Amino acid sequence: MGSKNPSSLHAIRGTFLDFINDPFYASDADSVRYISDGLLVVENGAIADFGTYDDLHNRYANLPTETYFNKLITPGFIDTHIHYPQYEMVAAYGEQLLEWLNKYTFPTEGKFHDYAYAQKIAALFLDELLKNGTTTALVFATVHPQSVDAFFEVASRLNLRMICGKVLMNRYAPDFLTDTPQRAYEESKKLIQKWHNNGRLLYAVTPRFAITSTDEQLRLAGQLLQEFPDVYLHTHLSENLQEVEWVAELFPNSKSYLDVYDRAGLVGKTSVFAHGVQLTDEEFQRLSHAKAAISFCPTSNLFLGSGLFKLHTAKSATMPIKVGLGTDIGAGTSFSMLQTMSEAYKVVQLQNQSLSAFKALFLATLGGAIALSLDDKLGNFDPGKEADFVVLDPQATPLMAVRNQGFPAKSREELSDQVFGTLMLGDDRAIHAVYVAGTLAHQK
Numbered sequence: 001m002g003s004k005n006p007s008s009l010h011a012i013r014g015t016f017l018d019f020i021n022d023p024f025y026a027s028d029a030d031s032v033r034y035i036s037d038g039l040l041v042v043e044n045g046a047i048a049d050f051g052t053y054d055d056l057h058n059r060y061a062n063l064p065t066e067t068y069f070n071k072l073i074t075p076g077f078i079d080t081h082i083h084y085p086q087y088e089m090v091a092a093y094g095e096q097l098l099e100w101l102n103k104y105t106f107p108t109e110g111k112f113h114d115y116a117y118a119q120k121i122a123a124l125f126l127d128e129l130l131k132n133g134t135t136t137a138l139v140f141a142t143v144h145p146q147s148v149d150a151f152f153e154v155a156s157r158l159n160l161r162m163i164c165g166k167v168l169m170n171r172y173a174p175d176f177l178t179d180t181p182q183r184a185y186e187e188s189k190k191l192i193q194k195w196h197n198n199g200r201l202l203y204a205v206t207p208r209f210a211i212t213s214t215d216e217q218l219r220l221a222g223q224l225l226q227e228f229p230d231v232y233l234h235t236h237l238s239e240n241l242q243e244v245e246w247v248a249e250l251f252p253n254s255k256s257y258l259d260v261y262d263r264a265g266l267v268g269k270t271s272v273f274a275h276g277v278q279l280t281d282e283e284f285q286r287l288s289h290a291k292a293a294i295s296f297c298p299t300s301n302l303f304l305g306s307g308l309f310k311l312h313t314a315k316s317a318t319m320p321i322k323v324g325l326g327t328d329i330g331a332g333t334s335f336s337m338l339q340t341m342s343e344a345y346k347v348v349q350l351q352n353q354s355l356s357a358f359k360a361l362f363l364a365t366l367g368g369a370i371a372l373s374l375d376d377k378l379g380n381f382d383p384g385k386e387a388d389f390v391v392l393d394p395q396a397t398p399l400m401a402v403r404n405q406g407f408p409a410k411s412r413e414e415l416s417d418q419v420f421g422t423l424m425l426g427d428d429r430a431i432h433a434v435y436v437a438g439t440l441a442h443q444k
Contacts, residue, residue, distance in 0.1 A: 076135025
């Protein structure tokens with residue numbers, strides 16, 4: 001881990017906002033950390049010290065310091081569900097999930113048997129993430145092992161904390177995109193041994209969804225999780241009604257969609273399930289008990305007409321579930337986590353619930369880190385954590401400059417209002433700079 005420069009002690013001065021608790025369960029006073037004039041000290045890619053400028057500047061008087069005035073610095077955004085091979089087919093018109101897969105997704109993913117092509121798209125994809133302030137993501141590749149190699153090669157060069165995996169799919173897909181249970185197991189195992197914990201890279205066992213895997217393939221996916229207990233399980237769950245009905249037909253012995261995965265040993269604390277729009281209370285309960293995570297993908301759920309995710313159930317006190325936000329490119333329509341937070345607010349509003357600016361930003365930062373079991377490494381500015389962060393410009397456009405006057409905020413209420421304005425009106429133009437392991441990785 002760390003910056004390419006070994007003696008890289010340096011500091012960032014500016015206005016900082018992060019979370020030290022989950023605002024869904026603790027008051028803003030106990031969960032939001034706001035320092036209007038702060039100093040973040042970085043050494044070897046990690047946070048060495050953090051506090052107010054007044055408290056720290058004497059100790060670090062001679063340190064090279066980059067100062068950002070009238071900007072808001074937050075931890076890097078964490079995207080808990082995205083497909084890099086769907087980069088080129090974002091905004092494909094007019095279908096719901098199953099038709100959309102057959103018409104657009106599968107033909108596009110077929111191109112990733114070509115390593116050079118996969119590498120080209122991986123580079124474009126990761127550049128787009130950085131431009132949008134996303135520094136960590138949980139990523140689908142395709143069924144081709146070379147699609148994973150290509151992705152990790154590029155992510156490694158950029159020193160990014162990324163999680164990816166080869167898709168497991170042995171039925172209900174074109175021949176050029178299917179494997180066999182045994183081949184999927186062997187190829188995944190080889191990729192885990194090559195890439196998992198290689199620098200900042202991590203691996204996810206990745207069945208596309210229950211429909212495209214037989215019992216045998218899911219069972220072997222479960223075997224991989226037993227052999228490598230710290231790898232992730234990343235798949236889709238209960239996205240649309242048609243899909244849920246089909247799963248019930250294909251797996252008549254399972255009592256629910258989640259139960260299909262459970263029987264194969266795929267529901268645990270490093271399991272991340274995308275969508276969960278159609279989950280029953282019983283399934284929510286089971287996810288909570290297993291300490292598994294859900295990736296809430298609002299732009300995708302709206303675009304494909306899948307439905308409204310019940311965030312209030314997932315974050316209830318009675319059955320709390322780890323929840324992160326996902327852009328779900330390419331069914332999702334924006335790489336921007338700001339736009340994703342804006343759409344999440346609307347999805348919640350449509351159910352007569354509310355999502356505060358702080359809760360939304362929590363889901364995109366520390367909440368995402370918790371969902372990915374990375375909160376020991378990422379998600380806030382605690383010393384010892386990796387120094388991935390975003391410098392936001394709350395006045396990036398003429399409209400935002402008028403909306404967010406009087407920056408930086410003098411009170412928590414004012415801050416909440418400015419953050420909300422930034423989430424609703426912001427996009428990649430609001431991303432002023434992005435740091436990865438303490439090194440400037442993108443600047444507007």
